[in-house]
Structure formats: C-alpha cells, structure tokens
Amino acid sequence: MNKVLVVEDEPDILEMVRYNLNQAGLDVETAEDAERALQSVQEILPDLIILDLMLPGIDGLDMCRQIKQDARTRHIPILMLTARKEEVDRIVGLELGADDYVVKPFSPRELVLRAQAILRRSQGSSQSATETETWLHMGPISIDKAAHQALLNGDPLELTGTEFKLLITLIERRGRVQTRDNLLNTVWGYEYSGYGRTVDTHIRRLREKLGEASEWIETVRGVGYRFRRERV
Numbered sequence: 001m002n003k004v005l006v007v008e009d010e011p012d013i014l015e016m017v018r019y020n021l022n023q024a025g026l027d028v029e030t031a032e033d034a035e036r037a038l039q040s041v042q043e044i045l046p047d048l049i050i051l052d053l054m055l056p057g058i059d060g061l062d063m064c065r066q067i068k069q070d071a072r073t074r075h076i077p078i079l080m081l082t083a084r085k086e087e088v089d090r091i092v093g094l095e096l097g098a099d100d101y102v103v104k105p106f107s108p109r110e111l112v113l114r115a116q117a118i119l120r121r122s123q124g125s126s127q128s129a130t131e132t133e134t135w136l137h138m139g140p141i142s143i144d145k146a147a148h149q150a151l152l153n154g155d156p157l158e159l160t161g162t163e164f165k166l167l168i169t170l171i172e173r174r175g176r177v178q179t180r181d182n183l184l185n186t187v188w189g190y191e192y193s194g195y196g197r198t199v200d201t202h203i204r205r206l207r208e209k210l211g212e213a214s215e216w217i218e219t220v221r222g223v224g225y226r227f228r229r230e231r232v
C-alpha cells in the first residue's frame with residue numbers, strides 16, 4: 001500500500017485530507033509541524049508527501065528544500081498545499097522542485113486525484129527499465145532511461161522526477177508540437193486541463209538546468225512546446 005505523509009498544522013484540514021486519502025485506499029501518516037514531519041520522512045520514507053506551505057517554525061518551503069537536498073529522500077514526490085496562487089512560481093519554480101501544488105480551498109476529490117496521479121507516475125517511471133529503448137541521444141543530451149539519469153555533455157543533470165519525465169516525453173516526440181494539455185496528460189497523468197501554468201514553470205526550470213542546450217526546447221506560441229529534431 002502506498003504511504004502518504006500529510007503535513008498540515010490546521011487540524012480540520014489535516015483530518016479532512018487524512019480521511020479522504022484513507023477512503024482512497026492510501027496509508028496515511030500525519031504531522032502538524034515540520035520538525036516532526038522531517039523525522040517521519042526519515043523513518044517511514046513515504047511514497048508521497050503532502051505539505052502545507054505555511055507551517056509554524058520551519059515552513060513548508062524550508063522543509064521541501066531539506067528533503068530535496070538529502071540523497072535519501074530527494075526522490076520522494078512532494079505535493080504542496082498553498083493558500084495563494086501567487087506562490088505557485090516559488091513552489092514549482094525556481095529552487096524547490098516540488099512536484100505539484102493545490103491551491104486552498106481545494107476539493108478533497110481534486111486532492112485525491114492529484115495524489116494518485118503523482119503516485120502513478122513516480123511508480124511508472126521506475127518500471128520503465130524494461131522498455132526496449134534504454135538510451136536516448138539528442139544533441140548534447142543523453143538519457144539513460146534504465147538508470148533514470150540524464151546527461152548534458154556527459155555530465156549528470158540533477159533533475160526531479162517530473163522534469164525527467166517531461167524531458168523524455170519531449171525527446172520521444174521530437175519534431176512534434178506538444179500542447180500543454182498533452183504534456184499534462186502524459187507527464188502529470190491529468191485527464192483535465194487548466195493547469196498550463198504548471199507545465200510552463202517546469203519547462204522554465206528544465207531550461208535553466210539545460211543552460212545552452214535549452215534551445216533544443218522551442219516554445220510554439222499559443223500552442224505549447226516542441227523538442228527540435230536537429231541542431232540549428
């Protein structure tokens with residue numbers, strides 16, 4: 001059974017989330033502050049962490065950073081709960097590498113769907129080792145799908161699980177425009193649209209990590225993104 005750690009200091013929300021995840025067949029652990037949550041993360045190594053941004057003491061952003069800096073816990077996907085849409089860039093964007101976010105107030109159903117989608121794709125990616133094409137090479141970028149490792153000019157790229165899946169999807173469909181909905185569907189596992197901003201922020205972060213090689217990912221205005229077929 002998948003283990004989910006929920007970190008939230010508001011008892012009503014914590015209980016609502018715990019109840020709904022339980023109903024969906026997930027094993028739920030809870031913590032009301034980041035200190036205790038960080039202990040639990042080390043003890044139980046959950047399959048997913050649902051993390052409130054605003055916590056007393058160590059806040060959700062710091063906790064997220066600590067988890068992503070620790071080699072033992074870096075792979076654990078994080079779904080952030082946030083009260084404001086404006087915070088989204090900070091969360092999935094620049095330095096943090098959270099995998100997804102939900103803006104409060106959210107419906108329990110939406111949260112459960114998001115949690116299940118993240119669990120599906122984090123488990124799906126670790127099973128891809130048996131696929132026939134193990135290595136992908138495109139310009140300066142090489143991807144070892146079995147080892148879940150991307151290389152840029154031979155040097156390892158530090159990508160989150162989502163960034164890795166996004167890069168693979170773009171490369172495998174190179175030369176063809178991918179709409180944001182398309183990418184949401186394939187990479188995030190969402191069957192609905194309206195989260196194009198999530199795609200944009202992840203593309204931006206991926207491009208930052210690719211440096212000069214980011215020119216391989218083209219923006220197709222008003223449509224989406226396309227990975228080049230060949231060097232220009």
Ligand code: CA
Pocket residue numbers: 008009010052053054055
């Ligand atoms: Ca809170």
